[in-house]
Amino acid sequence: xxxxxxxxxxxxxxxxxxxxxxxxxxxxxxxxxxxxxxxxxxxxxxxxxxxxxxxxxxxxxxxxxxxxxxxxxxxxxxxxxxxxxxxxxxxxxxxxxxxxxxxxxxxxxxxxxxxxxxxxxxxxxxxxxxxxxxxxxxxxxxxxxxxxxxxxxxxxxxx
Amino acid sequence: xxxxxxxxxxxxxxxxxxxxxxxxxxxxxxxxxxxxxxxxxxxxxxxxxxxxxxxxxxxxxxxxxxxxxxxxxxxxxxxxxxxxxxxxxxxxxxxxxxxxxxxxxxxxxxxxxxxxxxxxxxxxxxxxxxxxxxxxxxxxxxxxxxxxxxxxxxxxxxxxxxxxxxxxxxxxxxxxxxxxxxxxxxxxxxxxxxxxxxxxxxxxxxxxxxxxxxxxxxxxxxxxxxxxxxxxxxxxxxxxxxxxxxxxxxxxxxxxxxxxxxxxxxxxxxxxxxxxxxxxxxxxxxxxxxxxxxxxxxxxxxxxxxxxxxxxxxxxxxxxxxxxxxxxxxxxxxxxxxxxxxxxxxxxxxxxxxxxxxxxxxxxxxxxxxxxxxxxxxxxxxxxxxxxxxxxxxxxxxxxxxxxxxxxxxxxxxxxxxxxxxxxxxxxxxxxxxxxxxxxxxxxxxxxxxxxxxxxxxxxxxxxxxxxxxxxxxxxxxxxxxxxxxxxxxxxxxxxxxxxxxxxxx
Numbered sequence: 001x002x003x004x005x006x007x008x009x010x011x012x013x014x015x016x017x018x019x020x021x022x023x024x025x026x027x028x029x030x031x032x033x034x035x036x037x038x039x040x041x042x043x044x045x046x047x048x049x050x051x052x053x054x055x056x057x058x059x060x061x062x063x064x065x066x067x068x069x070x071x072x073x074x075x076x077x078x079x080x081x082x083x084x085x086x087x088x089x090x091x092x093x094x095x096x097x098x099x100x101x102x103x104x105x106x107x108x109x110x111x112x113x114x115x116x117x118x119x120x121x122x123x124x125x126x127x128x129x130x131x132x133x134x135x136x137x138x139x140x141x142x143x144x145x146x147x148x149x150x151x152x153x154x155x156x157x158x159x
Numbered sequence: 160x161x162x163x164x165x166x167x168x169x170x171x172x173x174x175x176x177x178x179x180x181x182x183x184x185x186x187x188x189x190x191x192x193x194x195x196x197x198x199x200x201x202x203x204x205x206x207x208x209x210x211x212x213x214x215x216x217x218x219x220x221x222x223x224x225x226x227x228x229x230x231x232x233x234x235x236x237x238x239x240x241x242x243x244x245x246x247x248x249x250x251x252x253x254x255x256x257x258x259x260x261x262x263x264x265x266x267x268x269x270x271x272x273x274x275x276x277x278x279x280x281x282x283x284x285x286x287x288x289x290x291x292x293x294x295x296x297x298x299x300x301x302x303x304x305x306x307x308x309x310x311x312x313x314x315x316x317x318x319x320x321x322x323x324x325x326x327x328x329x330x331x332x333x334x335x336x337x338x339x340x341x342x343x344x345x346x347x348x349x350x351x352x353x354x355x356x357x358x359x360x361x362x363x364x365x366x367x368x369x370x371x372x373x374x375x376x377x378x379x380x381x382x383x384x385x386x387x388x389x390x391x392x393x394x395x396x397x398x399x400x401x402x403x404x405x406x407x408x409x410x411x412x413x414x415x416x417x418x419x420x421x422x423x424x425x426x427x428x429x430x431x432x433x434x435x436x437x438x439x440x441x442x443x444x445x446x447x448x449x450x451x452x453x454x455x456x457x458x459x460x461x462x463x464x465x466x467x468x469x470x471x472x473x474x475x476x477x478x479x480x481x482x483x484x485x486x487x488x489x490x491x492x493x494x495x496x497x498x499x500x501x502x503x504x505x506x507x508x509x510x511x512x513x514x515x516x517x518x519x520x521x522x523x524x525x526x527x528x529x530x531x532x533x534x535x536x537x538x539x540x541x542x543x544x545x546x547x548x549x550x551x552x553x554x555x556x557x558x559x560x561x562x563x564x565x566x567x568x569x570x571x572x573x574x575x576x577x578x579x580x581x582x583x584x585x586x587x588x589x590x591x592x593x594x595x596x597x598x599x600x601x602x603x604x605x606x607x608x609x610x611x612x613x614x615x616x617x618x619x620x621x622x623x624x625x626x627x628x629x630x631x632x633x634x635x636x637x638x639x640x641x642x643x644x645x646x647x648x649x650x651x652x653x654x655x656x657x658x659x660x661x662x663x664x665x
Contacts, residue, residue: 001593009325009592009593009594012592013328016332020335027347027349030345030347033613033614033617033622034345035342035344035347038334038338038610038613039335039338042331042338045327046328046331046332049324049327049328049331050328052324053322053324053328056324072381073384075384076381076382076383079380079383079384080380080381080587082380083376083377083380084377084584087373087376087559087580087583088580090560090563091563091573091576091580094563094567094573095573099564103560103563106560107556107557107560110556110559111552111553111556113380114376114379114383114551114552114555114556115383115552116383116384116552117383129553133560137560137561137564141564141568146204146207147204147564147567147568147571148571149567150573
């Protein structure tokens, strides 16, 4: 990892600790050992570890530059962002579309998106697999284990 | 006793109960193997099915689910680097590297056999020393629990591969995340931002699934369209013979298995700490006792043996306070207690006297379920390996959907599904920052135990901190914790000294 990356990590650790301490200060106090005792200790420890990380990084030498294969390429970042977007979309669609439709759409899109660049996407196979998986999971849990997964608009047609 | 045990075996080997045990173990293995589905969920979802069964059949089915699900976690831990349940977190540390080295079948075989051994040893403990063990465990109060939690937390640094600062930070961050929700003792809501959904804090399941499964999907997304990098080779698989390991390897691991099982049983007995903790503690103990600690984390069977013996040994351990005192130690045994009560059985000291035949039927069901687990997993070994033939871009999204089902199943809330995404992003950030995930999980599990018992202990000793040191057991554990910290600081400084000596090895 490069010096800059290690410094950014140290700053993030320090920021997390200070942020947590700030939130702790908003809590009501009821004596020395109260609900804030451990949060103060933990926040201070996080901030101190962040400072140590920054200090050690500044004092350390011998950082190697990142190899080209280690650097994130724009296309990779885009795929990660699209995956996060798909997962978020799937969760947001669970109630309005229902589990079977939301899961089938998510699976189809995610199969396609994760297909390695060395392979050609197979949309028909992905569609069949997505629908089949969504239906099998829904039926197994809703009727086999009585877990009331949201049915969405399909609810009125379900037994 | 022998008569009762034989009668118990007679009961569970009847066709109806035997089939139920076989089915229960099979379903349990699937629940354990799929990240997001747990033993708790398997038992909770199948509990209504036992209403129409008799007590022996119903309890046998629940026990079979418990045994299968506890062991099943090793499958995804080894094959996919995603622990199926919290009990298998440490199995990923060496199981996954073994998989990458082409020794996946061997790792699975070792895990299966030593899961069986751990279960059998714990059943032995349950049958022969249950009441006295339970009495000792019950004498533990907040001082002892706090000291045990602190001692376990100091072991976090051992799991910090790479930077110790990052490892300790991860543990502290896990503890910090566990403070979200209603505080112990004074019931102040902390860091909830007015969201009632997190008043009870985050569930370990959503944290685990997010940090491991969702983060893994994001990592696969990152590498799917990498240009210029070396192509990722599929894991090599050698032909599987038997369980995939030699007799010499088996015999060499017996001391490790016995030590890990004892840790698993001891921790299993203590209410509130379960297999989620014991597998990591026994992994650390095995690493410390090993002649080749440098091999840990790179794919050694010692790590898999330690984790799998300990987590399955927790089964018998957890049953000890349940049956002898009627006290459930964790969520699984709490549901089992409910199952027993539904069938008109009241666990407690009188159970062994009033319901002797049923108690021994439970023991027999545990033994038969353990044997069925061994057989089914041995048969399934080749099938599990075939899972790897499914491309990751197909398998992981399906697993993610199952994780979402598991999170939703916790309380039928979409909110819990959102939390797995949030922890997935955190897990991915940890991976990018070179921060280990295991200390975070340990901090998250042990944090509430340390805080709650610290506050209760202080109340009991009227605010006097020395109560933690004057209590013999608590004092011993706190002294061990101090020694552990000193040793780790010394170990961290020692290599630098050696490195500064020219030609140290000469």
